[in-house]
Amino acid sequence: MVKLLVTDLDGTLLPSGRTVSLGNIKAAQAATAAGVVVTLATGRMFRAALPIAEQLGVDAPIIAYNGALIKRMSGEVLFSKFLPPDLIREVVTFGQERGWHLQSYCADRVLFAQYDAYARAYEQNQEIQGEIVGWDGLRSCTEEVCKLLSITSGGEETDARVAALNAHFGERIEAMRSNANYAEIVSPGVSKASALVRLTGILGIPLAETMAIGDADNDLPMLRAAGRSIAMGNAVPEVKAACDYETAKCSENGFAKAVYDYVLEGGMRQ
Known part of the structure; x- marks a missing residue:
C-alpha cells in the first residue's frame, strides 16, 4: 500500500x-x-x-x-541545510572567473549576477522575478543560501561544469545536473x-x-x-x-x- x-x-x-x-x-x-x-x-x-x-x-x-x-x-x-558563507564566495568567484551564468537563492529570493538571456529564460520558465545584484552582490548575500545554480547552453556543457565543480571543491559541495541546462550546487549530503x-x-x-x-x-x-x-x-x-x-x-x-x-x-x- x-x-x-x-x-x-x-x-x-x-x-x-x-x-x-x-x-x-x-x-x-x-x-x-x-x-x-x-x-x-x-x-x-x-x-x-x-x-x-x-x-x-x-x-x-x-x-x-x-x-x-x-x-x-x-x-x-x-x-x-545552507551553504557556508565562505564557500558561497569561493564558488561565485570560481564561476565569475570562467564566465559562467550563475545565480543564487538567498532567503528564498533568486539573485542574478547579471541579467542575461539565461536569467530571462529562467524567469519565464519559473514564472518568478529575480533580482540583479552583480557578482559582488552574490558574494555578499550569504544568509540562508540553499543552493547556487549555473545555467548552460546544453548537456555537454552542464556535465563539464558539474565535473569541474566537483573536481575543484571535492567533498565540500554536492554538484549535480538537474536537467540538460542546469548545474546545481548544494551542501554535501x-x-x-x-x-x-x-x-x-x-x-x-x-x-x-x-x-x-x-x-x-x-x-x-x-x-x-x-x-x-x-x-x-x-x-x-x-x-x-x-x-x-x-x-x-x-x-x-x-x-x-x-x-x-x-x-x-x-x-x-x-
Missing part, C-alpha cells in the same frame, strides 16, 4: 511555469482522498513550488532546493533522497510504503530510495532503467496515469 507519493515538478507534474493540468490536479486529489500523502520534491525554490501545491489542494511538506529545505505550506521549516528519508521519519511512514515519480538525473537518488519508483515517459534513459514502472509523458498527463495505475488501482503491485 502506498502511503506517501512524492513527485518531481518540472518534466513530471508540469512542463514549465506554475499551471498544473486539471487531470493531474484531479489525480492528486483522488490520491489524497484515498489517504495518500501527496507531496512535492523539486529543485525549485520554495516560493516557486508553493503555488503548485496550492493548485493541487494538498497540505503536505514541500521538499525544495533538491532537498536542502523541507517546509510546510504554513511556513514551518522542518529541515534546512543534500538530495531529494535524503529529504525523502527525513520526511518519512517526520510523518511516521515506512520507507517501503512510499512511491516516487520523476524524470531527471537529480531524481535518481530519490527514485532509488523510495519503496517503488515510476519513470515518466519523457525521462532520461538512466531514470527509466532504475525505475520499477514507466508511465506516459508529462505532456500526456503521465503523473495522473501513474496515480490511477499504481497508487489507487495497483498500489505496490509487483
Whole structure:
C-alpha cells in the first residue's frame, strides 16, 4: 500500500511555469482522498513550488532546493541545510572567473549576477522575478543560501561544469545536473533522497510504503530510495532503467496515469 507519493515538478507534474493540468490536479486529489500523502520534491525554490501545491489542494511538506529545505505550506521549516558563507564566495568567484551564468537563492529570493538571456529564460520558465545584484552582490548575500545554480547552453556543457565543480571543491559541495541546462550546487549530503528519508521519519511512514515519480538525473537518488519508483515517459534513459514502472509523458498527463495505475488501482503491485 502506498502511503506517501512524492513527485518531481518540472518534466513530471508540469512542463514549465506554475499551471498544473486539471487531470493531474484531479489525480492528486483522488490520491489524497484515498489517504495518500501527496507531496512535492523539486529543485525549485520554495516560493516557486508553493503555488503548485496550492493548485493541487494538498497540505503536505514541500521538499525544495533538491532537498536542502523541507517546509510546510504554513511556513514551518522542518529541515534546512545552507551553504557556508565562505564557500558561497569561493564558488561565485570560481564561476565569475570562467564566465559562467550563475545565480543564487538567498532567503528564498533568486539573485542574478547579471541579467542575461539565461536569467530571462529562467524567469519565464519559473514564472518568478529575480533580482540583479552583480557578482559582488552574490558574494555578499550569504544568509540562508540553499543552493547556487549555473545555467548552460546544453548537456555537454552542464556535465563539464558539474565535473569541474566537483573536481575543484571535492567533498565540500554536492554538484549535480538537474536537467540538460542546469548545474546545481548544494551542501554535501543534500538530495531529494535524503529529504525523502527525513520526511518519512517526520510523518511516521515506512520507507517501503512510499512511491516516487520523476524524470531527471537529480531524481535518481530519490527514485532509488523510495519503496517503488515510476519513470515518466519523457525521462532520461538512466531514470527509466532504475525505475520499477514507466508511465506516459508529462505532456500526456503521465503523473495522473501513474496515480490511477499504481497508487489507487495497483498500489505496490509487483
